[in-house]
Amino acid sequence: MGKKILIIGSGGREHALAVAFEKSASVAAVYVAPGNPGMLLGTESVHCVPIPTTETDALVAFAQSEAIDYTFVGPEVAIEAGVVDAFREKNLLIIGPTKVAGQIETSKIFAKVMMEKAGIPTAGYQAFSEHDYKAAHHYVNALPLPVVIKESGLAGGKGVYICEERTHAERIVRETLLARKRAIIVEEFLEGPEFSHFSLVNGEHIISLGIARDYKRAFDLDKGLNTGGMGAIAPVSLEDAQLSDEIVATIVRPLTKTMMENGTPYTGILYTGVMATKTGLKVIEFNARFGDPETQILLPLIEVDWLDLFKHHFNQTEPTLTYLPLQSVGVMIAAKGYPEKPVTGFALHLPEVPPNITVYYSGVSSVNGQLLATGGRVFMVTCQDENLDRCREHIYGWLEGVDMENLFCRSDIGVSN
Ligand code: AMP
Numbered sequence: 001m002g003k004k005i006l007i008i009g010s011g012g013r014e015h016a017l018a019v020a021f022e023k024s025a026s027v028a029a030v031y032v033a034p035g036n037p038g039m040l041l042g043t044e045s046v047h048c049v050p051i052p053t054t055e056t057d058a059l060v061a062f063a064q065s066e067a068i069d070y071t072f073v074g075p076e077v078a079i080e081a082g083v084v085d086a087f088r089e090k091n092l093l094i095i096g097p098t099k100v101a102g103q104i105e106t107s108k109i110f111a112k113v114m115m116e117k118a119g120i121p122t123a124g125y126q127a128f129s130e131h132d133y134k135a136a137h138h139y140v141n142a143l144p145l146p147v148v149i150k151e152s153g154l155a156g157g158k159g160v161y162i163c164e165e166r167t168h169a170e171r172i173v174r175e176t177l178l179a180r181k182r183a184i185i186v187e188e189f190l191e192g193p194e195f196s197h198f199s200l201v202n203g204e205h206i207i208s209l210g211i212a213r214d215y216k217r218a219f220d221l222d223k224g225l226n227t228g229g230m231g232a233i234a235p236v237s238l239e240d241a242q243l244s245d246e247i248v249a250t251i252v253r254p255l256t257k258t259m260m261e262n263g264t265p266y267t268g269i270l271y272t273g274v275m276a277t278k279t280g281l282k283v284i285e286f287n288a289r290f291g292d293p294e295t296q297i298l299l300p301l302i303e304v305d306w307l308d309l310f311k312h313h314f315n316q317t318e319p320t321l322t323y324l325p326l327q328s329v330g331v332m333i334a335a336k337g338y339p340e341k342p343v344t345g346f347a348l349h350l351p352e353v354p355p356n357i358t359v360y361y362s363g364v365s366s367v368n369g370q371l372l373a374t375g376g377r378v379f380m381v382t383c384q385d386e387n388l389d390r391c392r393e394h395i396y397g398w399l400e401g402v403d404m405e406n407l408f409c410r411s412d413i414g415v416s417n
């Protein structure tokens with residue numbers, strides 16, 4: 001009997017997961033809750049289920065009534081809502097961390113404490129609660145500029161402030177601690193190329209999935225505000241395999257050991273955001289999930305049957321992963337005004353998608369069969385080919401036929417440097 005998979009989430013990441021899982025020989029159906037109508041284009045066994053990502057009871061009830069074999073958690077909000085805990089209580093197989101282990105993403109302070117215990121290199125920091133305003137004010141005035149301030153808790157990609165001026169740092173400290181009563185950490189500014197590593201973890205069992213680079217700023221040449229991600233590439237360099245080994249040995253392995261010893265074993269995808277500084281690799285952040293948009297470009301390179309991979313994950317056995325010897329590039333197409341005030345509600349009319357391109361949908365809805373942009377990041381155009389330039393040619397060539405009146409994208413994704 002073919003297996004049934006449930007993916008929790010609704011964006012481009014979940015679209016890419018659905019496409020990858022559907023390829024497994026043993027999959028009969030992939031359900032995505034709530035999914036989006038763009039995922040139904042070009043897929044055969046993908047179905048959307050109208051259950052919001054944080055409705056844990058309804059998700060459990062659906063998994064039970066449909067006899068779902070494996071559930072995979074996409075976004076951090078579901079982890080914070082305790083979806084993994086709720087599924088495990090009913091003995092349902094789910095890939096993701098418990099709510100307490102998910103604090104590796106949801107609490108910057110928890111993450112720093114774990115890193116300290118595990119001896120993982122990261123930016124020096126100090127934590128402040130809403131009662132520590134005076135101390136925080138003093139601290140940001142004593143640090144060299146720029147000063148990095150991060151709110152603890154989920155901030156949806158926002159909540160990280162890189163302050164070039166003291167007055168800015170002072171204002172952020174006032175706004176977060178005094179006005180919004182949010183705990184913060186203030187940390188040392190790091191410099192160097194940044195990339196994301198992904199692994200599938202079950203306690204101390206680690207399956208390394210690879211490295212990708214995300215382009216976080218809104219505009220070309222890294223100008224504009226931080227976004228969820230405007231493009232991505234993988235591999236990042238010729239040294240990805242060695243870099244991956246180093247990240248597992250010096251970061252992921254010590255972290256998973258410490259999480260075990262802490263009584264909060266980690267399970268699920270671990271996203272390690274790393275900066276290669278002059279003094280070595282340093283962790284910028286951990287996330288308790290796959291990256292969006294990194295997933296859309298990394299998964300097509302991994303040659304594996306995902307259901308087999310899930311079995312290896314649960315049995316803590318070693319899979320064989322191979323990578324297509326290709327470059328993968330993805331350009332995010334966002335609604336104008338993103339990330340602050342994106343325009344919404346306009347119809348999308350895309351030209352036919354040729355075989356060398358895959359489109360993954362994020363912020364779309366459907367009215368009478370017509371796809372509408374719901375704002376934010378709308379869709380991602382991806383390509384795998386022999387090098388960056390070929391991928392760029394295909395992607396940007398196809399985009400010339402797209403009506404961009406209400407949309408924008410970066411033109412420098414994958415420019416070799
Ligand atoms: P985060 O949400 O922690 O990933 O931060 C968002 C972005 O801010 C990161 O991807 C980095 O580009 C930047 N950033 C965060 N922390 C630092 C730091 N300590 N030094 C320099 N840049 C940082």
Ligand code: GLY
Nearest residue numbers: 228229291292293
């Ligand atoms: N692309 C960054 C993230 O998923 O957090």
